[in-house]
Amino acid sequence: MKKEIIISTSTTQNRVAITEDGNLVDFFVDHPEKQRMVGNIYLGKVARVLPGIRAAFIDIGLKHDAFLHFSDIGDRTEALQGIFDDDDLDTDENDNGEEKPKHEKKEKTFVRLHKGQEILVQILKEPVKDKGVRVTSSISIPGRFCVLLPMDDKIGVSKKITDIRERKRLRRIARGILPDNCGLIIRTAAKDQDEEALSADLKYLVKIWKDIEEEAKKQSPPALLYKDLSTTISVIRDLFTADVSKVFVDSKKLWKEIRNYVQFVQPSLLDRIELYKGEEPIFSTFKIDEQIKILMGRRIPLPSGGHIVIEHTEAMTVIDVNSGRYAAKKEQELNSLKTDLEAAREIVRQLRLRDIGGLIVVDFIDLEDEKNRKKIYDELKKEFRKDRAKTALLPMTEFGLMQITRQRVRENIVQSMTEPCPYCNGTGLLTKTSSVIHEIEKWLQRYRLDGKNKSLILQVHPITAEKMREGFISPLTKIQLKYFIRLKIKEDEKMNPQMFKIYSKKTGEDLTEEFA
Structure with a gap:
């Protein structure tokens, strides 16, 4: 199977496609409006604690407070709180210090948080619509071959590495290079890597953690302490493995950035990164565009x-x-x-x-x-x-x-x-023009009871205006005769076809809401 990574860049977006034998299997978009947030580490402050839903809301400086469920407060939280010399958070642990099964953790972990307490959190899930981010207090820092778990002592190996001998070898290496008060997860990309490569990756992650610790002591909450890699580079970190035959990039700047990163983490893959120089757009050449149309x-x-x-x-x-x-x-x-x-x-x-x-x-x-x-x-x-x-x-x-x-x-x-249509608000349905005219008539019916002006300006979309004027005796004529009101129609192409506005012809005052 031929696996490739194709990266298309523009002034506003980077798009990353992963193909298997030419078929699109993964697709990522990196753009300024929706910057990647998963993995970012914040120094936050507890805004509210709601025991009824077993959760707390943490102020990390975003539009909505972050959601921290009690099940996402791990056994390492108390140790991490030591950065601030804060002992206000208690968690229930086994006497022998062993990690509890996940189902026991959720039931038995006792959490005591209070408003205003400082806490170190990491984003697990990005915001969706009106929901804020979801965070965890169990910090992890991913690298190319390892994931560092500060204040932990666990060593784990990816389940995707199935060879028992290889798993034992990687565990033995991890035990030999792991510093005190740290745990480690060996990633799938670490398969067949030597101790030197794993050690270099780990040293890099330990340095990041030391920098985070220093920043946490200096900053006041809410503060961003660590920002994870961009979507494009994180895809290279996580998915550019030995089974990928080529990486094609159509931007020289990004090509250099990716090469510099790969040179640092895994130089053996450097010759697989290729700068695309074709005149046709890269996604058209690799027939990605037509697959994206179906995707959308x-x-x-x-x-x-x-x-x-x-x-x-x-x-x-x-x-x-x-x-x-x-x-x-x-x-x-x-x-x-x-x-x-x-x-x-x-x-x-x-x-x-x-x-x-x-x-x-x-x-x-x-x-x-x-x-x-x-x-x-x-x-x-x-x-x-x-x-x-x-x-x-x-x-x-x-x-x-x-x-x-x-x-x-x-x-x-x-x-x-995409974003919701401003006319239909994402429903895909528009109110029929006859229903809009019906609403205009009901408005005039209410206006007749208290309104003083007999000459009004009706501002509508051209489609509605055309419907009101059509016929031998148009709906506009019938409405004017029925309510003894003179209506002058003003067309506005930018107006929502489902909406209308009515103004006083004499004063220009907007009367729409007053008689709605």
Whole structure:
């Protein structure tokens, strides 16, 4: 399998595409309006503690206070608080100092926070719509091969490294290079790396942590102590591994930046970074643009002629699977199974591409045979193994529904690249012109009771104005005769087609809200 990373730059955005045999499998957008925040470390101050929902809100200087759930307050928090010589936070620990199972931690950890308390936190999830960021007090600093866990003593190895001998070798190296009061997680990229490479990466991370400690002592909350790498460089750090054959970049400046970073972390991969010099846009050359158009749409075709439709709601993402060509009754189950299997593979691909998180409900084509339903479930599980985000799914119900949850870290790609239409507010629906005229008439009905001016100016979109003037006896004429009011229509192309404004012709005063 040929795996490549293609990076397209412009004055406002960097776009990173990861392809496997030419097929887009991951897509990232780095732009100034939505700068990457996950991994940033802040010195915050407790704004509110709400034991009822087992959470606290932390002021870190953003628009909304950060959300800190008690389950995200780890055993290391008390040690981290030592930076400020603050003993106000108590956590329940095992007598022998061992880490508790996750399910026990959530139930038994006792947290005591108070308003105004200083606390070190790190962003876990970026803000989504009106929700603020989610943070944790268990600080971790990721590098190329390792993740440093300050004030910890754990050593972990990525589950994706399955070779037992390699896991033991990496653990032995970690124990030999690990400084006091630090834990370490060995990343997948560390496979087959020597002690020198791991040690250099660790020294770099320890230096970052020492700088954070110094900054924390100097600053007053709220303050940003550490900013993680940009989206583009973090993709290189996390995903540019030995199985990637090439990295293509169309910007000389970014090409140099990536080379400098790779020269520092893994020089052996340096010759795989190539500056794209073609005249045609890089995404057009690699046929990425046409795949992005499908990515941004709600309807995605399947090879056998069927398609899936993806809809986003406030609570969940809903995916509908539709069959294509008509199949004879005796082949219906077989055709439905074929379409559902294609849909299962495409759904996982789309969830990864679009970075869709939270609750996802999929309406598959009904299957009568229980064995066939199990095949769909198994296919999804197999495909989700390629996904870096944590996922969980339930078996298909008799109605053909399947429930999936996927880890949400940031806004999905569609949300980050688009914004709600100012006319329909993202619903995709506009009020009919006849309904707008109806609202204008009801306004005039209320105005007639107390209004004094008989000459008014009606400001509307040209579409509404045209509708009001059409016909032998137009709606405008009928309204004027009915309410004994003279209306002068003023067209405004910039106005929302669903809105109208009414002014006094004599004074120019806006009367719209007064009689709404």
